[in-house]
Amino acid sequence: MNSTFLLMTIVPLIAFAVADAMGGLKTGVMTAVVLSLVLFAANWMMLGFFEPTSLIEPVFFLVLGLASLRLKNSLWFKFQPVVVNGLTAALLAGYQIAGQPLLVKYAPMMDKLMPPENQGVLTDPRILEKLARVSHALIYMLIIHAVWVAWVALKKSNWAWVGVRLAGYPLLILTVIIAMVAG
Structure with a gap:
């Protein structure tokens, strides 16, 4: 399994759980969204081209994360x-x-x-x-x-x-x- 793919999936999820436990919903969601976007950009730079399917995870993290923040409920993100x-x-x-x-x-x-x-x-x-x-x-x-x-x-x-x-x-x-x- 590609180590970048592994990082792109595992790191934002673990970061969400840790940040949510320590700083609450907003901190957890924002941390996961930012990390998923950073890892997407790193993947793009390593590949040398835009791979559209690698954007699915960050986009849904962002959209459902914003819904979670607006509604103050982590279920949307989850x-x-x-x-x-x-x-x-x-x-x-x-x-x-x-x-x-x-x-x-x-x-x-x-x-x-x-x-x-x-x-x-x-x-x-x-x-x-x-x-x-x-x-x-x-x-x-x-x-x-x-x-x-x-x-x-x-x-x-x-x-x-x-x-x-x-x-x-x-x-x-x-x-x-x-x-x-x-x-």
């Missing part, structure tokens, strides 16, 4: 992964229903970005079949994780929320592995 997972699951489901799983649709474009010696791998029919299964399985994983995060956000501490929030990444990897191996 529901960021619920919203992102729900939107992503809906997008994947839409493509699935249309008969072209999202990962299959983008495989040819991603294949062109691979080194010349590896090009053609993602357009192999066996790989496309596996990508279709992964795309389908991710819908359920994202929904399950969204429900789990929502429940913990409503019922448990900030630290429990951070733990469940971060558990989504190993779940994502496990879902991909199982979907690739199955069938």
Whole structure:
């Protein structure tokens, strides 16, 4: 896993929990938003180009963080992964229903970005079949994780929320592995 991606996801969440415990909601949300934007900028500088999907997390931190501050309720901020997972699951489901799983649709474009010696791998029919299964399985994983995060956000501490929030990444990897191996 890319260490920058790891930093972009873990640091703002832990900073939120610590800052919220020490200085309250405003301090926690502002710290997480600023850190996520700083890490986004660092990622942009390291890559040398703007990678739009890396902006999803900071934008939702900002929008839902502002809602939390305005309404004086941290739940809006904590529901960021619920919203992102729900939107992503809906997008994947839409493509699935249309008969072209999202990962299959983008495989040819991603294949062109691979080194010349590896090009053609993602357009192999066996790989496309596996990508279709992964795309389908991710819908359920994202929904399950969204429900789990929502429940913990409503019922448990900030630290429990951070733990469940971060558990989504190993779940994502496990879902991909199982979907690739199955069938």
